[in-house]
Amino acid sequence: MFEVDIFTKKGFKDSRGEHVLSDILDIGIKGLKKIDYSPFYIIDGSINKSEVKMIASELLSDKITERFKVVSGVEDKKYKNSIIEVLYKKCVTDTVSESLVKAIKDLGITKDVKVKTGHKYYLHGNVSRDILNKIAIKLLANTLIQEYKVK
Amino acid sequence: MKKVKALILRAAGINCDYETQAAFEVCSAVAERVHVNSLIENKNKIFEYDILAFPGGFSYGDDIASGKVLANEIKNKLGDKIKKFSLSGKPVIGICNGFQVLVKMGLLPDPKLFEQISTISYNDSDKFECRWVYLKTEKKAKNESNCIWTKNLPDVITLPVAHGEGKFIPVNFKLLEELNKNNQIVFRYSTKNGTIPEYPLAPNNSVEQIAGICNTKGNVFGLMPHPERYIFALQHPARESFDGEYGWGKIIFQNVVDFVK
């Protein structure tokens, strides 16, 4: 299993991150300076790291505005900032992953792969864990269909 | 007289294929909507046509990023044919999602290179924007753009845009300079008077307000606005027309039909 994280390159606008920040201010939570949005993908199957790197560079990231990181297993590196991670619950249809499976085949990788898509939000600033949970529940995850982790 | 044949490429999620077909038909071309699957089955079919159009829509849901999955499919399964078609000088157009596809597979700005060296990214507003805009044509620049699609247009025209990802970004400053130098920038968002606009007249905050580009030869053209939605005066919000009947979009399609003839 591999995890691929996508980041906006320096110098390019992270509209989604800015949007989320303004939503957070909107619900009256102060203390955050910046949010970096980062989509991530969990790819599983009989596939090797160089193939995953190819998928990441050809499909998952934009060559001009984004960079990617491939990790074997699941990313668990400690960051100094808080992270909220959101994933669909099991049994909830993940339409992006369906398209992605097709695109991987088009790339010429014929092995069977399973993909899960998720979102990470890196929060810069001082907020308590309670507040992070609140942000997750009120804005970032719908707990009916998604699960979230605060790291 | 020769009947001009246009291929309108269809794929899952493409949804401006009918109006693009209609636009060519108004200009008395024969336009056929062809599914990407049947083109992949019969790769040389493409050479039966004079014009290739990538219409707007949300190919494969724009999952991952706009146009990405279709660009990947075409590049890997039809890449050499599309490249050959483009380099032969036949007209190719990518509108909205079609433009995103052309840029992401690298057919624009340089079909010879055929590598992605620019991108179309999220609007600065982080919103889908459906509105009419002013476009400055590159007439006023020192050298008129050599785009075969946009001859005979005045300095400023209006067309509608409808996209969430329309911000054109070249890989570096050098490429931007080259695009400028080679007159490859065909349309820029502008004010009514042709000056630099602000949001919302600049709907996505594209680099240098770029709304459409072509290759150096001028036959491959991609743009975010929708010329196929302004064929008739009736389609304009205030029903404006240059001749009482047609809209600016008609001229764009007529240009290439006449070019092929």
Add this chain to the structure above:
Amino acid sequence: MKNKISCTNCKTIEILNLSDKELVNFSDKNVLSLSIDEMKSIQFYFKKLKRNPTDVEIETIAQTWSEHCKHKTLTGIIEYTEEKHFKKTKKIYNNLLKETVFKATMELNKKWCLSVFKDNAGIIEFDAKNGVAFKVETHNHPSALEPYGGSATGIGGVIRDILGVGLGAKPLANTDVFCFGNLDTKNFQVPEGMHHPKRIAKGVVAGVRDYGNRMGIPTVNGAVYFDDGYMANPLVYCGTMGIIPKNKIDKKVNSGDLILVVGGKTGRDGIHGATFSSIQLDQESDISAVQIGNPIVEKKVLDTMLKARDLNLYRSVTDCGAGGLSSAIGELGEKTGVIVYLDKVPLKYEGLAPWEIWISEAQERMVLAVPQKNKKRIVELFNKENVEAVFIGEFTKDKKLMLKYNNYVVANMDMSFLHYGIPKPKKFAVCKVKEEKIQKFIKMTSTDLSKIFKSALSDLNVCSKECIIRQYDHEVQGQTIVKPLQGADIEVSGPGDAAVIFPYIAISGTKKGIVLSNGLNPSYGKINTYKMAASAIEESLRNAVAVGADLEKMSLLDNFCWGNPNNPETLGSLVRAAIACYDMSKAFDVPFISGKDSLHNEYSIGGKKYSIPPVLLISAMGVIENVANTVTMSLKNDGNKIFVLGVTRNEIAGSVFAKIKNIKDGIVPTVYPKESKEIMKRIYKAISNGLIECCHDCSEGGLAVAISEMAFAGDKGVEVDIDAIKTKGKLGVTEILFSESNGRFIVEVIPENESKFIEIFKGCVFAEVGCVREDKYVIFESLKNKIKIKEKSRNLLKVWQNAINL
């Protein structure tokens, strides 16, 4: 024994020996929403069969008999008592809908109504060869829980209604109407477990945007209404209009035809959606009630299905909506009987029990009846475009519903019991008609009037919804020729009254168009639901007429969203609205062609019950003879004259003004059908003759708001002599400016056309009230009362434009 009920994957439910109380408990525990009478008829039926039902059978009955599928309240028996002026009158309705809404349509008996109240949508004639179909649905409960997914599947569902009408219509336009809580609600005011209205609004809009835009269907008309009453229970209406050849309207199923399911795979999505929609929301509302949509799958189904339709490859079709396969196949096979092999249904993942497969509401699925001879061709056609198409059974002759799973019979019931075995419920309804007293004069200074006027323009229910409209691709397909936002050039805009679609691609060579509009006045309904319904009908027609529609070619859809019908007063208010539908439909000579209701819009928390303010949404559709004869609402040229058509009365109750000033008294705007019908007919004549430059209907906010909208949309100024406006009864300046009397229009006329224009309106109440000014100031003046309001047109535009940002 082949046909004996048995299976390892399905359970037999012991109900034969249950007591009444145990039957009720059983229904509640399993989220079946079946009443005691219904449970008893099921028990009786199975006693006759001398066996217990399976879980598949019980679930099938619960789905088929659900409020959502059967509309049992509005088609059931209602004993209605009305109290007016201390006098009580009683009336029994055996089927409220048939005796009101539907009755009017039958009596009007329009030749051009091609299919009404029987298929998935109503169809009227477009031209000699084609019809237009229109349907509006509600998707409230799922949207409260998961606003994005809920509204996305709402729009996805109504598009499938249009795909499933006749042998399938091609969708041309979507509409959407939402009711939300107030956006400035404080966080602590939001009930536990609910989302903030802003999050709901954003999510709902994003859901409609992402689904509608990806489908390539323009969202061209709609409304958004804000009131605290919708905080815990938002309303989401989605509509779709489509075009269908007349020879594809009839459908039938023959015994021996195969059952083909196409599109999405089946998962646990939306299990119990149909029964769930008639249950009050609570904090533990179930996850599986939420469906997730995939518009690209639906787009592929649309593209391919219409191809198969034109090749005559199938004989009938319907969509999988509420109740999933159980409703779709149960409906198609009602007259023949069916056998279905549930193990053949393509699944998203393993582990679904047979009953789950059968009632799942997974999205993007259609069911087709295919003659044996087309078996191969149709599957090939779908597969060519990567659409899954699988035969799962056959229509039989025995009028039975037979379901098998891995060769075991898991259900075997009579179609007649399933469709007609439901006992007719009897409900009680009462309505005390409130006395409305005329509001005393409200005297205000020019400065105060100015202030109120701007508050009205920026009121959430009046202000620009541009931030929503622009997120929808309302111009895809290139056929939207009267757009939701209208203006002199692309930098200014005002609210269009109605949208016009010019289907020049779908119907090559046509000059005709289709107009779509709506009417909605929940604030009137808080006082008087009869007037709310009448006003909504009049408003929807007014809106259509304002862009150039012919009243004689209009049709209506009703969508009732109400609270708990078991409460006699709630049901009483609904009965009155239904009576208004009959009265107005007859008076305006405009038929209803389809409708839908969503009851039980109630939310209980901490033991306290919240019920929504009732809403009747009226959606109107009509055919326009020549699209060149349509107008917009923006003022066109300096010096042109402004006329107000219709009477202004002292009708302040329920108005935007009353809300701002917190006024509780007054008279709710009444509809005077005779007056307004005359005006509407003549407006059509005047627009067709090119005598009207622009036209706007006068609704929420009153005259001052409507006239300024025309001014800033045209980037013009305007001056209005308040004293010239025709009134009836006692009114001061305040009432004239803010009263919301129905039946009024404002039009712009070129001086040269004035005499011809006046000739047409002879006999109607109307007056010239001012002119278009080149200096871009909006001025309202009464010399008699020494009142003058003067504002810059562009400033008013900003006030109107910047009130909401979603």
